[in-house]
Amino acid sequence: MTRARLRSWWRPAPRLPRHQRDDGGEPLVRTGLRGFLALERRDVVAVVALVVVSLFLRFASPILPDFLSGSGGVNISGIGAATSNNSPPPECTDVPVGPPGKDSTGTVVTHTDVKRCGFIFDEIYFPVDAARDLRQPAESYFDPEPPLAKLLMAPPIATMGFTTWSWRVSTAIFGSLLVGVVYLLALRLRRDRWFAGLAALFVSLDGLAFVEARTGVIDIIAIFFVALFYYLFLLHWQARTRRQWRATLYLMALVAGLAFAAKLTALAPLVVAAALIVARGISPWLAGLVPAVRRIAGPRRHEVSMWRAAAGRVALVHYTLAILIGGAIFCASFSRYLTIPHTDVYRFTACEPGTTGLTGTADAIQVPTMKIGSATLPNPVQAIADISDVMAAGLQYHEQECHSHPYASRWYTWPIVYHPVLFYYVQTNAVLPDNPTVSSITDMGNPAVWWLSIPALLALVWRLSRGPPWWRLLVGLVGPASLATMIITFHAAQKPDTVSVRVSPGALFTAAFVGIILFAALITVSAVVSRRFVPAFIVLGYLTSWMLWVIGNERRVLFFYHALGMLIFAALAFAYVLAGLRNTVVQVRGRRISLAPVTWAATLAVVAGFIFFYPVWTAVPMPDTDHQMRLWVDAW
DSSP: OOOEEEOOTTSOOTTSOGGGSOSOSOOOOOOHHHHHHTOOHHHHHHHHHHHHHHHHHHHHOOOHHHHHHTOOOOOOSOSSOSSTTSSOOGGGGGOOOSTTOBOTTSOBOOSOOGGGTTOOGGGGTHHHHHHHHHOSSOOOOOOSSOSHHHHHHHHHHHHHOSSTTHHHHHHHHHHHHHHHHHHHHHHHHOSOHHHHHHHHHHHHTOHHHHHHHTSSOSHHHHHHHHHHHHHHHHHHHTOOSHHHHHHHHHHHHHHHHHHHHHOGGGHHHHHHHHHHHHHHHHHHHHHHHOHHHHHHOOSOHHHHHHHHHHHOTTHHHHHHHHHHHHHHHHHHTTTTGGGSOEEEEEEEEEOOTTSSSOEEEEEEEOOOEEEETTEEEEOHHHHHHHHHHHHHHHHHHHHHOOOOOTTOOOGGGGGGTOSOOEEEEEEEOOSOTTSOEEEEEEOOOOHHHHHHHHHHHHHHHHHHTOSSHHHHHHHHHHHHHHHHHHHHHHHHHSOTTOSSSOOOOOHHHHHHHHHHHHHHHHHHHHHHHSSOHHHHHHHHHHHHHHHTTTTTOTTSOOOGGGGHHHHHHHHHHHHHHHHHHTTOEEEETTEEEEOHHHHHHHHHHHHHHHHHHHHHHHTOOEEHHHHHHTOOSOOO
């Protein structure tokens, strides 16, 4: 019988330097900004290189046809499929933005004729709204999302004109910067550059992040701010002096306001941060009150004590001020929107499946001003009321919207990328009519990242549940059992003919969701009191980003790109496991076998997946047989 001994991948290798060990990501006290950030020159070089390479791929693609043809050229005519040859129609370049709102002949031009400008998917909304923000005289429009992402799209449009290039520049930049932030985020979790590099690489080479960064939509901008918030939260979590604690808190508030101003998906990181901060604040009391907590606690009381000492006695005052600052930043993002009189703030009250529109009325809001003597000044009270009205109308829109969509997908299918969105599709009959040339863009994720992250996340659940048998049993059963119950009851309750109508999953589904909340609470406790912060943080972030779209969204259409926040933690989980396997050795019959090649093989699988699916992410023309070969999931 063969006897083998496997050194667990989650335990640090004996000869690793102390600062690289998996000690929960908590650094020693470091003085000065440079010491606190703990960034070396090679880290800065790595971040810059990752961002530059990602930016090149997003701007220059598709580069595959010219490269393979041997022509020596690189196609950089556009960064998205405006037409089959990836360049915008000539008439689109003449659409003016800004004053005077007329074309070269003096004819007034609006942005309502969207069919002639090379839009793909939701680009018919967001770039148009960004251009309207630049117009003089102002144009009224209704948008159920906050305005910041559109404002960030506006400068390139104002500079370059209204073209497919200009309205995608901002998303390409923020999508590339996201890769660098993921590196910093991972490095803050563990002082392991393999881990950080792999996590950033996986995000850079994932199809969902890649397509979103090459399309004029708002999700990638919002997720950039979400990732930046998580990084600042880790800095705050690891603060050891009062100055560090307060500086990171107010930077968190600033970025939280920006994240909310881009899209309301910022709720997920705020829930994670609030849960962990509250749990850390009450952990000494909790450990003293509940003996079971002490049994799973690691030697981290000094870390909690240092953090609480850095917070001081007026911590609640600072958190209150931080919330107000975040709210002020959010309101400030409406500055341009509130200078435009709006007559189309829709109040939707009902929706019937199969009808052509929502039932509701349109309200009007005027520019919020007040008179003080002969002077006309902004009215901040009315401005806040108008912002509240606009956001309430947007939430009502999402609540009442119930129409079907061919590319809608259920939330429980996102981890396996079952039904992504087809952004663009053009078919032309070539020499062989039975095998036409096809160009398409789908936001399908890289299967090597999404599929392999599932067992990685399960391994992290096993890792964070280490402790007494009762603790491992509790954590290991509550989460998976509750999730399985939610999926089964939700799937059983939906109509068989479509995935887009409203679903009423029933009381058992609600009870299972309560079980998920309990599971998240157990993860939070594990993160705070044990030496399992890294896996607990990753699992908690993934779960929160996912469950954000479950309760309360049974009535609306959801799409795979709503899982973009999950991608960050899927990449972190996958990279965490691979970085651990790199230091794992198996002994079989006295032979030491390193599992480092597994890390290399998995990384090469991600790279190979990017190359293989690259054509359906960049609208590369190909025979339909080759196109069908790349549809590994239900893209239709």
